Amino acid sequence: MTRLVTSSVHGGSYGVADDGGYLEAWARLEATQRALTACADAWTGTAFALSTRQMDMLARLPAIETAGGAAGASATASHRIARAVDACNDIGAMLRRVGDECGRLADLVARAHGLYSAAESDSRGLTSKAVQLLTTLNPLAMTAIGASVGLCGAAYGYAVEGSFGIAHASRATSWMQEGLMAGIGAHLSGMAGLPGLMGVGALGGDGRHVAAAAGRIAAVSAPLNDRAQGDRLVVTQTTPVASERPVGYVDGTAAALHDLRRLGAANGDGGRTGLSYATIAISRYARADGTNAWLVTIPGTDGQPDSPFGWEQNVELMGDDAARRARADSARFVAEAMRRAGVGADEPVALVGHSQGGIVAATLASDYVGEFRVEHIVTAGSPIANHPIGEDVWVTSIEMEDELVAALDGAANPERDRWLTVRGRLADAGDDRPLVSSPVDIDDGPLRLTHDLAFHEAAYASAAQLGSPALERHDAHLRSTIGGDYQGTTYWRGRLGDDADE
Structure with missing residues (x-):
């Protein structure tokens, strides 16, 4: 069975004129739906009344025949009434279909332009x-x-x-x-x-208590994890098999998400691709003025014993201590790889990450502001609502409403001009009407956790096909951030150990 995802857009910038115009269009479509539904009810009500009249005439036919009356005329009238009943039902059904379509269009307008958001x-x-x-x-x-x-x-x-x-x-x-x-x-x-x-x-809805709790836990778990995994970080440039390069030229958010998914899959299939767990990709784009722009692609938690993307690092990244967030192994690894790749302090950077990869992106945007010029982050299934990301950074978050991981921050994402959230949910598998939903690119079988990146890809596709101006602005900003001629992608592997490790 094909899984479908339908999405709504929250936050982002629409503009007052857009808001008013689309709100008026939505209201007119809703009013038209109500009017057409009322007309449909009237026509079906008329059909019911005629049908009742027809049954009454049919019930009287035997008595008319016995009395020697014009039974043929009554039968003809009954036939005409039956045709009228069918016509009334057909008109009512047609009006109801048109009304339902108006309602669907109203829903699409509302989802695309955030009218349901509040x-x-x-x-x-x-x-x-x-x-x-x-x-x-x-x-x-x-x-x-x-x-x-x-x-x-x-x-x-x-x-x-x-x-x-x-x-x-x-x-x-x-x-x-x-x-x-x-x-x-x-x-x-x-x-x-x-x-x-x-x-x-x-108590508040901003999730600050979750961050405080994570900070308390990390104060204990981080030293213990350092003893278990070691805190010596080894960063190595690696090269995938030539025919299996998962990250290439990116022309927008959808492509960045797709390459992120490909990188995660490639890391898990090292025998074929030549990559392995805890590998990120850094792509360089050369600009006409001689400067560079960068796109960093960061997969999520792998849980390997010597990986900087372990389970405990999630707790460190979600805490309220900025210094500890910045020292989390996964954040240190990505930052060091960026240094070695040649990312300059004044060069624009975009980061795209899934799960812990998205939390790392938020950490670099909030806690490495003195070293990197992060202009845009794209996160998929990442609990980042509590990160103090500056309002000059553009944030595009994609979340599934039932994936749990994105809810671990205990708060909804901020809704502001430069922070947009695409919120996806599983749709009715039988509803294949255009623009209602997007299919999930996974094999048939039992339902998977919607934290799978395939669901976030489908959620973004569902939102993108609505033509949301806010989403289009975010996509355009990502393209402008990494605008330039694609110069290639380097791959970097991170490992943890102690000083005795080779």
Whole structure:
């Protein structure tokens, strides 16, 4: 079964004139749908009334025949009524189809231009705050509720697909993931210890308690991880098989995401590609004025024992301590690779990353501002809402509403002119109408976790086909950031060890 994703656009810049014009178009389409639906109801109501009249005439035919009346005339009238009933039903169905199409167009306009954004954000925020409050007051009970909801989702997946997996559990709990993480963060950060309403009033939807909790955990886990993995970073330039170069010329966000996915796959198939885990790509674009622009492609967590992209590094990157974020092994690795590739302090840089790779991109944009000129980051499935990214940096985030990982920051992304979020969700597999959704490029089978980059690619494609001006501005900015003649891509591998390692 082909999986489909439908998306909406949040944040970004539209312009006041655009907002007013598209809001008026949406309102007219909605009003037209209501009017056509009312007309359709009237026509089908007329058909019902005529049908009732026809049945009454048919019921009287035997009596008319017995009395020697004109039964033929009555039969003819009944036939004419039947034709009128069919005509009324046909007209009603036609009007309903046109009305439904107006409603679909209204929905497309709203999704493309963020007209649902405020309402969706308010609803999502209220739900998250309620879950956060309940989790802060009783984390064990809410965690148990979350586990129960997840088990119900997994059971549903087993009943429908024969697969008792985590993907359906994650989908079932999507409505509470953000609030649950925020509540657990508040509890771990010590905010839950405030008495009564003070604790309630201190809770917010900005995820700062998650960052504080991650900082507390990282203060303990980072030294332990250094002892386990070692903290000596070895960065090596590597070369893939000539026929298997996953990253090439990029002409926009969609291509950058596709190459990011190809790099992740190539890293996992080293026997064929010549690459291995914890390998990033750095592409150089030469400008007419003699300067360079750079695109850095960063895959996500691989969890290998000597990899800088381990599990613990996620905690360090999500903490509230800027120095510790910058010292996280994955951030150190990418920064060192950029230095060796020749990225200058005054040269524009764009970064695209999946999962931990996106968190690294956000860390470089917020904590390496004195060394690199990061102008644009693209993240897929990355919890970066709490990173203090400057308002001069353009951020394009793609998230699936039920993937869990993107909700680990306990907050929705900021909505501002230069921070745009594409929010995707699984669509009805039977709804193949144009522009409603985009297919996911994965093999058929049981539902996978939507943290798979294939879902983010589909989410971006779904948003892009809507023609959103905000999305087009972000895509144009990425193209301008790396504008120039493509000069090639270098690949860099990171490894961790101690001083005794070769």
